[in-house]
Amino acid sequence: MNIYQEELLDHYENPSNYGTLPNPDISHEEDNPLCGDQIRIDLLVKDDKIKEVRFSGHGCTISLAAASMLTEKIAGKSLDEVKQLTKDDMLDMVGIPLGPVRIKCALLPLKVLKAGAYGINCWPGEEDE
Amino acid sequence: MHTSEFRPLDVERIRKDFPIFATEPPLAFLDNAASTQTARPVVDAMDAYYDTYRSNIHRGIYQISEQATAEYERAREKVAQLINAPRTRQIIFTRNTTESINLVAHSWGNANIREGDEIVLTVMEHHSNLVPWQLLAQRTGAVLRFLEITDEGLLDFTQLRDLLTEKTKLVAMGHVSNVLGTINPIQSVIEAAHAVGAKVVVDAAQSVPHFHVDVQQLDCDFLAFSGHKMCGPTGIGVLYGKLELLEEMPPFLGGGSMIRAVARDVSTYADLPAKFEAGTPSIAEAIGLGHAVDYITQANLAAIQVHEQELLKYAHHRLKEIEGITLYGPSAPHQKAGVISFNIEGVHPHDVAGILDTHGVAIRAGHHCAQLLMKRFDVIATARASFYLYNTVEDVDRLYEGLCRAQKLMIRRK
Numbered sequence A: 001m002n003i004y005q006e007e008l009l010d011h012y013e014n015p016s017n018y019g020t021l022p023n024p025d026i027s028h029e030e031d032n033p034l035c036g037d038q039i040r041i042d043l044l045v046k047d048d049k050i051k052e053v054r055f056s057g058h059g060c061t062i063s064l065a066a067a068s069m070l071t072e073k074i075a076g077k078s079l080d081e082v083k084q085l086t087k088d089d090m091l092d093m094v095g096i097p098l099g100p101v102r103i104k105c106a107l108l109p110l111k112v113l114k115a116g117a118y119g120i121n122c123w124p125g126e127e128d129e
Numbered sequence B: 001m002h003t004s005e006f007r008p009l010d011v012e013r014i015r016k017d018f019p020i021f022a023t024e025p026p027l028a029f030l031d032n033a034a035s036t037q038t039a040r041p042v043v044d045a046m047d048a049y050y051d052t053y054r055s056n057i058h059r060g061i062y063q064i065s066e067q068a069t070a071e072y073e074r075a076r077e078k079v080a081q082l083i084n085a086p087r088t089r090q091i092i093f094t095r096n097t098t099e100s101i102n103l104v105a106h107s108w109g110n111a112n113i114r115e116g117d118e119i120v121l122t123v124m125e126h127h128s129n130l131v132p133w134q135l136l137a138q139r140t141g142a143v144l145r146f147l148e149i150t151d152e153g154l155l156d157f158t159q160l161r162d163l164l165t166e167k168t169k170l171v172a173m174g175h176v177s178n179v180l181g182t183i184n185p186i187q188s189v190i191e192a193a194h195a196v197g198a199k200v201v202v203d204a205a206q207s208v209p210h211f212h213v214d215v216q217q218l219d220c221d222f223l224a225f226s227g228h229k230m231c232g233p234t235g236i237g238v239l240y241g242k243l244e245l246l247e248e249m250p251p252f253l254g255g256g257s258m259i260r261a262v263a264r265d266v267s268t269y270a271d272l273p274a275k276f277e278a279g280t281p282s283i284a285e286a287i288g289l290g291h292a293v294d295y296i297t298q299a300n301l302a303a304i305q306v307h308e309q310e311l312l313k314y315a316h317h318r319l320k321e322i323e324g325i326t327l328y329g330p331s332a333p334h335q336k337a338g339v340i341s342f343n344i345e346g347v348h349p350h351d352v353a354g355i356l357d358t359h360g361v362a363i364r365a366g367h368h369c370a371q372l373l374m375k376r377f378d379v380i381a382t383a384r385a386s387f388y389l390y391n392t393v394e395d396v397d398r399l400y401e402g403l404c405r406a407q408k409l410m411i412r413r414k
């Protein structure tokens, strides 16, 4: 399957939840040192639920589309649910087979989100392979 | 280059020596700066070792071990001839360029570099010709100084005179940039460095495979390159050094093969080159490298260079047609080897490489282990195509077509 298929490209071109929040409860940013992709995720949390989410940054199709898909998925979820998300969940969302280099692109948004949810500086990277 | 002995490459015949190109359409392999394909005669020579005289070298008192030793040493002679080393024992086999440079940094560096000494590098160095010197500077208190480059990707020579002082003990620089393709005028740098008493290490990973390099003409003190970038196997590299330097240097790694006599507390060391080849070396790979040297010299290095120049000119010409493309590095082809780095506005280099891959075109995207250079040009990454003797004009056409498709796909509605 071609990684440059319509669904991904749609997310890349018209990403959901792109932008920043003025007063986020949680805001976290990380980059992929290998390719310089950079993702920031802002969260507004109320009664332990994610009220609003925005992402920003720059990157390739895969990392930006993954961020868009991820933010769609977590809107309204609790922080605990967010903490439960796994690498496989993220790859299922992306839905296409990826090589070892591009997998890192797809997992960057999840790393950012989980580090933010746990309130740590840098996700230790079980997702990192 | 002697025009009398010049004959152009028979690319069609050469391609038959690389089974990876046998598919239809053939793979357009344009990541040769990272690693080249291995020529069939090289693989055959390694197979012959494994199938008919597999044994360790320098020890066995039996026929096949003697044969393995002879072939291993024959490879060293071929390498010495390739770069015109005065003596065969000035050729040290290592794993790769990186290990060769680390050998110098540890052995020569620890013995000769003191606090306050200066090591001059350039901002276009590959990390393997940067990090070993950072580590040496941290061990010794030496200071790293950097030669800057112009916007065209050429070394800024006006700065060189100020950088080189009696404090300078070492200059370490790449012969050819693996990102920009810039061919650095290292001979002038070596002269200037010697004038202040500094030694010079040349990272020749991107030059020895592509044109004739003569260590005596350059008068460099050390020179390093890798077998896997010149149709040879992985796991074998070369360090050349001036005899008097190598002879004075302490060993790098200790172990078998590099000793003369061993007592409880101290040992005496073997002569060159064994002093620097501790442990069982990459025997098959060294033999393979010897055959890779045969292969590229038979193809003719001058012809390889001309062929790559033609591909480069053609690629420049075609790629320049693409709207929003930025080409990095010198625009004059004679200052440049067969490497072309670029970015297309609005398309991430990863996506460029990813889309090309779906069309059977292999190029590189990323920082190319040259983050100082990425910062210099204020980019996060570039896409890079790099040529070798088996590449064709059709490969360049497919690169061009793939790039147009990538651009259409990625910049549809933006």
Ligand SMILES: Cc1ncc(COP(=O)(O)O)c(C=O)c1O
Binding pocket: B033, B034, B096, B097, B098, B099, B126, B128, B129, B174, B176, B177, B178, B203, B205, B206, B226, B369
């Ligand atoms: C200019 C330059 N120096 C050094 C190296 C390192 O070579 P190796 O990985 O074989 O040690 C490379 C290869 O990428 C290179 O292009």
